[in-house]
Amino acid sequence: MARVLISTFGFDESKVFGALRWLPYDRLVLVAGPESLRKPGFRRLRDAERAAGGEVEVVRVDPFDFLSCFEGTCAAIERHRKAENEVRVNISGGTKVLADAALLASYHEGVPAWHCEAEPLRLPGLHGARFMDSLSPAEYAALKAVQGPTRVADIVELLRAQGHGSASANRAIVSLRERRLLKVVLQRGTAVASIDPQSAWFLRGLRVR
């Protein structure tokens, strides 16, 4: 099992070197914008890793686009976790958008997040506790059931066929609506649910869609 450090990166390599000094790692993954990868800071990091017999893995994102940063970081975490590596995320480098998106991704995926400047700071969280786990089985099933606009009655019926009770299915839909994951509208007197367009990107990250 390799120890993978996923770090956000802007132009200042010292923010990443700080994390490398404090956090033991075997592989370094940098999440950065294309502009950052053309700067001397990146070359210095890459050269230092090569000198130590390693290689830097790069995840290219748009550092001013929250969704791009979130999806890029989530994908990197998931890829390394699937390979049964121990993953940590350092959010010290890069733009504020990138750092926040990486923080959200680390909470979302249940991996420890660190901020390393003068001293390392592990951000509060529980190892292995993922956003996904905050969904009840009925909520998860309801999200899976919504493929485009779907009648709420049909979702409830589907969930009942899967062994969930009607009350539990209805509660799940209400809860998902309150959490802005589902949108429910009345169409000719019938309640119709669809994925809230503002949350679709996040659900892609949850791998529900």
Next chain:
Amino acid sequence: MRFRASRLRRIDIVSPLFVPSTGRNSVTVLFGTLGWRPQSLTPSIKSTEGLERIVFYHSAHDKSRAARAKILEFCDLRGIQATPVELGDAFNLLDIARTIREDIAKARGAGVSSIRFNIAGGTRLMSSAALLVCILEGIPTTYVHDETHEEIQLPLLKMNYAERLSPKQRAILAYLVAHREKETNETGLARALGIHKSTMNHHIRQLVAKGVVEVVPIPRDARAHSVRAVPGSELLVG
């Protein structure tokens, strides 16, 4: 120049501030982090329906104070009450998170039913601290794009970490947080909480695996270990 956390200067938010001025039951309060650009916060002020108050956090930097003045003027023209909170150390993530969490608890305690948080402005650590609190408290969170000023809503997902711990684990963590200054070992903990030593050892190992507790050697005694809560874990036990 960075100031120590003890120099955190804030305008205290007292509960009466959150009493609805219009007599309506539903009060929406917008929280926000502010940096040098008022534009990171103004889109949320404009888009929040029924907004009565705004509480925003900013650093002691002159440019942040200038942005604060603009936000105050912007709110004044619209009849929105605004409370700026100046942070003495805009780089101390845990202190900022504690401050924000306390203010949110005060607002909720005063009956504020609807809270939104705009995390776009301020230092990276202010923004990250705000995001952390939003995740822990389940608060609708908004981001504003740097260039387009378009608002991005983050989904409302509350992580109740305390629920992921057993009652005994919560009690151990709460004890360690409350007695942070005191050096505690497993035996002392077992005695204090009335738990058998071997059971305590099991719980400590679980808490270490979850990353909220650490066991560190005591320098003066090579065989002894001290158990302590990791910094910020009090945010998890609420």
